[in-house]
Amino acid sequence: MEHYHCDQMMCHSSDICPQPISSAEGTEDGSGYEEALDIVEINKDLNLHEGDIRLMTGRDRNIVVGNQFRWELPVPYVLHESLDLNAKGVVLRAFDQIRLKTCIDFKPWEDEPHYIVVIQDDGCWSYVGNQHQGNQSVSIGQWCDHLAIVEHEFLHALGFWHEQSRYDRDEYVTVVWENIEKGREHNFLKHSSNYTTTLGTMYDYTSVMHYNKDAFSNGNGSTIITNLPEYQDVIGQRLEMSSNDVLKLQKLYNCTSAVTFRMSCSFEDERVCDMTLCAAGNTSWERVGSTKAGPFSDHTSLSSQGENQTESAHGNGTANQNGGGSFMHCSTVSGKEGDGAKMQSRKMNPKRQIQCLQFFYFHSGSDKDQLNIWIREYDREDEETTYLMGQITGPPTSHWQLHHVSLNATRPFQVEFEVRKGAGNSLGGFSVDDINLFETECPHHVWHIPNIDHFLINSSVGTSLLSPRFITRQSYGLQLLLHLYSDHFGVFFRLVSTDHDDQLQWPCVWRQVTVSLLDQSHHIQQRMSKQISITTDSERTFIGDSGEIFHYWDNPRKLGHLINDTNRESYYAGPNLGYRTFLSLDAFRSGNFIKGGSIFFFLSFDDLSTLRLSGSDPPKPQIWSNMNHVTLMKTDDKGTCLNQMMGSTTTIVTPSFISSFAVSLPTGTIFTMLTATVALISGNLPLTL
Numbered sequence: 001m002e003h004y005h006c007d008q009m010m011c012h013s014s015d016i017c018p019q020p021i022s023s024a025e026g027t028e029d030g031s032g033y034e035e036a037l038d039i040v041e042i043n044k045d046l047n048l049h050e051g052d053i054r055l056m057t058g059r060d061r062n063i064v065v066g067n068q069f070r071w072e073l074p075v076p077y078v079l080h081e082s083l084d085l086n087a088k089g090v091v092l093r094a095f096d097q098i099r100l101k102t103c104i105d106f107k108p109w110e111d112e113p114h115y116i117v118v119i120q121d122d123g124c125w126s127y128v129g130n131q132h133q134g135n136q137s138v139s140i141g142q143w144c145d146h147l148a149i150v151e152h153e154f155l156h157a158l159g160f161w162h163e164q165s166r167y168d169r170d171e172y173v174t175v176v177w178e179n180i181e182k183g184r185e186h187n188f189l190k191h192s193s194n195y196t197t198t199l200g201t202m203y204d205y206t207s208v209m210h211y212n213k214d215a216f217s218n219g220n221g222s223t224i225i226t227n228l229p230e231y232q233d234v235i236g237q238r239l240e241m242s243s244n245d246v247l248k249l250q251k252l253y254n255c256t257s258a259v260t261f262r263m264s265c266s267f268e269d270e271r272v273c274d275m276t277l278c279a280a281g282n283t284s285w286e287r288v289g290s291t292k293a294g295p296f297s298d299h300t301s302l303s304s305q306g307e308n309q310t311e312s313a314h315g316n317g318t319a320n321q322n323g324g325g326s327f328m329h330c331s332t333v334s335g336k337e338g339d340g341a342k343m344q345s346r347k348m349n350p351k352r353q354i355q356c357l358q359f360f361y362f363h364s365g366s367d368k369d370q371l372n373i374w375i376r377e378y379d380r381e382d383e384e385t386t387y388l389m390g391q392i393t394g395p396p397t398s399h400w401q402l403h404h405v406s407l408n409a410t411r412p413f414q415v416e417f418e419v420r421k422g423a424g425n426s427l428g429g430f431s432v433d434d435i436n437l438f439e440t441e442c443p444h445h446v447w448h449i450p451n452i453d454h455f456l457i458n459s460s461v462g463t464s465l466l467s468p469r470f471i472t473r474q475s476y477g478l479q480l481l482l483h484l485y486s487d488h489f490g491v492f493f494r495l496v497s498t499d500h501d502d503q504l505q506w507p508c509v510w511r512q513v514t515v516s517l518l519d520q521s522h523h524i525q526q527r528m529s530k531q532i533s534i535t536t537d538s539e540r541t542f543i544g545d546s547g548e549i550f551h552y553w554d555n556p557r558k559l560g561h562l563i564n565d566t567n568r569e570s571y572y573a574g575p576n577l578g579y580r581t582f583l584s585l586d587a588f589r590s591g592n593f594i595k596g597g598s599i600f601f602f603l604s605f606d607d608l609s610t611l612r613l614s615g616s617d618p619p620k621p622q623i624w625s626n627m628n629h630v631t632l633m634k635t636d637d638k639g640t641c642l643n644q645m646m647g648s649t650t651t652i653v654t655p656s657f658i659s660s661f662a663v664s665l666p667t668g669t670i671f672t673m674l675t676a677t678v679a680l681i682s683g684n685l686p687l688t689l
């Protein structure tokens with residue numbers, strides 16, 4: 001049993017939270033944290049081939065990665081009971097990432113002759129390719145339960161060796177033999193071109209299969225030097241598979257589609273992704289590069305700096321520094337109340353019963369204008385049914401905002417973005433950019449941090465940024481903390497009190513908290529986000545001020561500290577747990593995490609208790625509305641459509657979910673964001689469709 005003192009990052013002043021909150025000593029020796037180690041460090045005493053590869057005994061160690069080592073798809077798997085609960089959840093998330101980017105699917109094993117058993121052994125390791133040995137193990141041992149490490153081991157299992165052992169690697173990296181720990185030199189041998197193939201792909205410094213510069217070092221310096229110096233700190237990334245890793249998987253498995261990816265559109269192409277534009281009245285969607293009332297540039301090509309810099313460049317009439325890409329805009333300046341315009345995606349075939357629509361929008365119109373998200377489903381007779389799935393209305397925004405809408409299409413469907421002009425004066429309208437549609441659950445919560453540079457420049461080491469309180473689907477309160485160290489970020493979470501605490505089960509265990517820093521590349525398949533997952537367990541305790549032992553995940557009203565924020569809201573906060581080394585500032589700067597000054601953390605809170613039983617199926621994703629409220633249109637008049645003529649049979653179905661919650665964040669400075677709180681749940685949860 002581990003004991004932690006509860007000396008946490010908290011407000012020290014009695015009624016108003018200082019911002020940002022300082023906690024020089026808090027995280028270092030107070031709150032709990034998990035270690036983030038890389039594969040070579042975790043496996044250092046195991047002496048496996050190249051650090052993490054198992055070889056079948058009695059076989060040539062340089063096996064050809066060819067057809068006979070591929071798996072039949074989908075790959076059957078078993079999550080062995082030895083596997084840590086958090087690791088089980090991370091493996092399922094890694095499967096989702098592989099499905100999103102490639103044609104490789106996974107399914108629970110049902111007596112297929114060859115299958116993967118994911119076990120918890122010492123360290124993280126795998127065999128390379130399908131060994132046709134019946135049950136083939138992949139070990140996700142202690143400390144290995146990270147998305148990138150799991151992807152790395154599964155890429156071995158699917159047929160890949162390490163990037164730095166390619167036969168052509170000497171053209172790209174220099175191995176410094178004198179810096180390698182004695183007896184570990186064999187880890188840097190190259191594979192002959194007689195036995196392995198590069199599949200015609202370029203050497204990839206950003207591969208998740210590359211080891212880092214200090215792998216197997218004897219302490220005298222780096223063991224791998226990249227011939228292009230700018231990649232020296234890039235090698236060994238543990239974010240996600242790179243685009244090139246994805247390309248190699250597609251080549252090896254001879255496919256180009258992906259299991260759960262449906263659509264991506266950045267509107268850079270004049271064909272606007274085969275969208276159909278329809279207008280009723282005086283409004284219409286148009287493809288533009290900037291607008292008078294904002295946005296002043298598209299989202300796709302937005303640089304990392306703040307959007308207001310673009311505004312001044314715009315005002316001076318100088319060239320737009322932000323690339324000058326395009327987005328879709330629907331003005332509500334003229335026309336009359338009730339005028340509408342629709343933008344319809346092409347028809348898509350769902351493979352699952354759950355989809356997530358993710359897009360950026362900018363609202364510069366009237367408070368009463370609406371952006372409505374519909375799906376139009378087609379049955380066998382091509383009869384249409386239209387469902388209102390989401391709505392954005394209310395005050396205008398000063399940044400591009402990220403928005404998610406959960407969909408539940410089961411038949412061929414189109415997605416429609418409808419702008420409806422409301423009462424009141426409008427100076428602008430609605431804009432949409434960087435749409436992605438995929439068949440995975442939407443993130444449960446989003447923490448938008450505008451002006452992140454403001455925090456980085458003006459904060460001293462030891463400063464924490466506090467997220468709003470998020471109310472999970474089971475009504476638990478959850479809060480994130482971004483903690484600044486000298487050269488990296490730490491990310492922590494804690495349970496906080498809500499109005500529902502007395503109706504909830506305590507301690508709150510077997511819940512997996514997944515935090516992801518979004519890579520803002522416009523195409524979801526090219527993103528390499530940084531993700532961590534931690535599961536609440538029943539064993540973790542800490543000693544209170546007067547020596548009593550508390551369960552870590554017990555009711556924060558019982559064991560937490562009282563927080564009073566500047567919104568005059570009070571709540572109790574439990575102890576923090578997280579990773580001190582979430583991401584280095586170098587990796588943060590070199591990645592694509594900041595756009596227009598903003599970063600986004602995704603947060604999900606999943607009940608994994610059913611995964612504790614061996615042989616049970618993974619929990620099914622559920623549809624949750626992220627709408628504030630729903631108002632149905634009077635009619636579904638599509639008006640005049642460009643591109644194609646639409647059918648005429650339409651049924652409108654009222655969504656059965658009305659109550660839900662909305663996360664409302666002011667978009668001003670970092671300081672107003674600090675004290676933002678979320679709107680609470682209205683109605684009873686949970687709700688499913």
Ligand SMILES: [Zn+2]
Nearest residue numbers: 052053152162
């Ligand atoms: Zn490896």
